[in-house]
Amino acid sequence: MATKKKNAEQASPVVGKKSVVSLLTALTMILSVAMALALPPAVELDRLMLHAQSALKAKSYNEAADYLAKAQKLGIALPENFALGYATALAGLEKTDKAKDVLDKYFSKYGTKGSSYQEVLELLVRIENQEQGKSKTPAQSESQTAGAAKKGGADIAPTRPQLPFAVSEDIWQTIEASAFYRNLPQPQAYRINYQTSVQSVYTGAKSSKLPKPGPKRQNVAIEGTSLGDKGSMHKSRISLDGNTSVTENYLLGGAISLGSTAEGKAASFIKSLDELNGSLFPLQIGNRLSVRYQSAYLPDRRFDSTVSSSCEIMNKVPASTLHPRLKGDAWNIRCQNSYTSHYDNRVNSSVIDDYYLEDLGLMLSVVGQLNFLQKKFILPQPGDQTVLVAEGEYGSHNTTTYISYDWSVTTEDQEKGKIKPSAQPASTAAASANWGLADQDFSIMTGQGMMEKVRMAERRADILAAAQAGDMVSQYLIGVSYDTGVGIDKDAFQKIDWITKAAEQGLVRARGALGLSRIAGIGTTQDDLSGWTLLMEASNAGNAFAQYWAAILTLSGMDAGGGMVRQFSYLKKSDANALLRRSAEAGLASAQYSLGHSYLQRTEFNRKDLKQARFWLEKAAAQNSAEAATALANMR
Incomplete structure (x- = not known):
């Protein structure tokens, strides 16, 4: 029209x-x-507490936490039941570390004599069980309900x-x-x-x-x-x-x-x-x-x-x-x-x-x-x-x-990387087929695959021609070359430009790499939420590199410089640990090393198991992981 x-x-x-x-x-x-309402602090506190109670009753944990955070900022004495409500809301949002901090302050102030002592203690136990995967918070229940089979498994x-x-x-x-x-x-x-x-x-x-x-x-x-x-x-x-x-x-x-x-x-x-x-x-x-x-x-x-x-x-x-x-x-x-x-x-x-x-x-x-x-x-x-x-x-x-x-x-098929540009010269198809990473993981991005790097340097001119003609795998590989400095000087902005081209055509591994770059703010504007969305799209599509980084960012965080670590809580830690294992099972050396290293001592999710540690470290070492080789030498 x-x-x-x-x-x-x-x-x-x-x-x-x-x-x-x-x-x-x-x-x-x-x-x-x-302008906001101007109430006396004591009255405002009562108002916020009532709103928070209603929100908790409705299981609106985000809303309850918001009210209680505002109450905390009033700078006046808080009622004893504040800790129980705030920790409940934080646990419902899976912010268990913050919830435990609130409960610790309660025990320090009231000890065993507080009127809410038994309820607060029971909440602490539920949180501890939650962190070890033994119970479900409302937020966990949501994700599990979503994946549950209905009608006897038919739906x-x-x-x-x-x-x-x-x-x-x-x-x-x-x-x-x-x-x-x-x-x-x-x-x-x-x-x-x-x-x-x-x-x-x-x-x-x-x-x-x-x-x-x-x-x-x-x-x-x-x-x-x-x-x-x-x-x-x-x-x-x-x-x-x-x-x-x-x-x-x-x-x-x-x-x-x-x-x-x-x-x-x-x-x-x-x-x-x-x-x-x-x-x-x-x-x-x-x-x-x-x-x-x-x-x-x-x-x-x-x-x-x-x-x-x-x-x-x-x-x-x-x-x-x-x-x-x-x-x-x-x-x-x-x-x-x-x-x-x-x-x-x-x-x-x-x-x-x-x-x-x-x-x-x-x-x-x-x-x-x-x-x-x-x-x-x-x-x-x-x-x-x-x-x-x-x-x-x-x-x-x-x-x-x-x-x-x-x-x-x-379209959906393009988004999943099933459809390539309709007009590809013969050299484009050859470049994609002859490149060793076309159907593998991001090993080149994690410092592995030296033979592949040599081949990349030798064939870079052909791959560049294919990338310029529109082949998304070649576009991704050229972006990788700018990241690793293979055959060209390193250039973070050129890397993002080429990887974005591949991601826009639906290449799953490129979307994961672009997501990580956005989270890190390297070569592009730092944007945690959109970066995490792209990273999880690739992870959910089965990409080992994206699974590895989603796990690492959740379990260990990202170095922010100056001794600071940026923590990410989009995933439950138990789910992140499962992603790390899936990435290791898919053959990513970095994931195999991290999983093997986790068995060297008891962790939140794995018991100490030297046999499992050796199994995964040997797999990583076989892929030229220097860290894994060092860890194995220290075990002897």
Whole structure:
């Protein structure tokens, strides 16, 4: 469908979210400039403790921990039951070390005479058992429930996405029991980049008194990646007049926002799911879906919100009628949405047409922008204008003019590395087939495989030609050569450039290497969350290198310089230990050495076993691991 120039539409200059629900969620962020309530410290403490008790009862551990952390910062005497509540919340979030620190302080202060002594002691025992894998916290129960077989093993629950915040087990059970979740297709990966000019006019009673802003140049980069079997993460990096903000939204089908982060910190999460009925999939005209949930806004809980959506498939049209680049069928989905801010109970409602693009496996709202006046999504062209209207005391009228707008979608097969570029010269295929690492692990990245390095130096010119022609394995290998200095001077930025090319085409090992580079901040911007997401994608796909580093970062951390170690807690340590073993079993020498070394003394997960230690160290030494050879010599 052609876009009219200078058309009044809506596209958020602040939030890169493309779904209707996320658009509604973004509107509440505008209200966060209001001042916090000023209560006497003792009254504020009672208020926070009551909220925390309610959150704990609902198993909303992230919310409870947030309230109790704020209570701790008041700087006044805390009630005895504070320790029990805070440690329970931290244990529910699997932050067991911090939970034990809280309990240690309780025992130091109250000893055995505290009124909560027995409950606190029992919690400590549960935490200790949890760390040794003998019991399940609510968070552990979630991950195990997700993998459990249902209906006698005939129906396996989809893998839940890994989130940087907690979602209660009650909510997950409601989601997993729904037809919406069971029928939801796996989301596809996508990228969007656009440049705009934004002119804002303040229209609210309070905002109109602010200085009139001039036009601002905005650059937006958006990346969508799949999480688990059904979830997705929508990351927006927005640069506006030299200031950059990064937000990440965690979604289920665009209909439910599980939560979000801003600048790497949790910003919101779903706190209750009040309604989830029907399903749009499998696609059929007349199918309906209704959703209603409440979202907590962590920076200021007064701005919590309620989101509801009722959608129906109306008809089916050729996708090319929406945009010439689109193919196949587009299913017209009409949604009635409402968003209520708990701050002033103002209800914003709208009826909007969206389309599911069958060929791409995505909603048009994901890759497009909302034409607010026409109540439909479009793909902007240079020169088009859109409008974002925000009402209320801090209302504004924001006109966005598009200078450029580019987007791309990676299908599931491409994401898994099954599809290579359609046109490859013969030299490309030869370079991939003759390179020893094409179907192995990342040994060259860990300082092993010297013969492979020699071959790399000898064949670098051929591999470079293949990489320039688009072969993703060759692109990855050229990136590796810049990391190891084989046949060329080391260059971290060139390494990232080439590995990114391979990762964008779906090469699993490249995605893992790119993820680790982002975590380390070498050759690219340091970004733990997106780096960890890429690393776990490769790990879940069976890549030994990614499994090894996910395990090491969890069990040992990363050297941050100055004697400091960066700790990572995205995984349970027991799961990390299992990944280390899988990586060793797959033949990665570094993992074999680490696993063998862990048997030299009793550890949290392994007993002392010199026979096992020798077994794994010998395997690593056979692959020229100097560390393993030294360890074996010391055993004699």
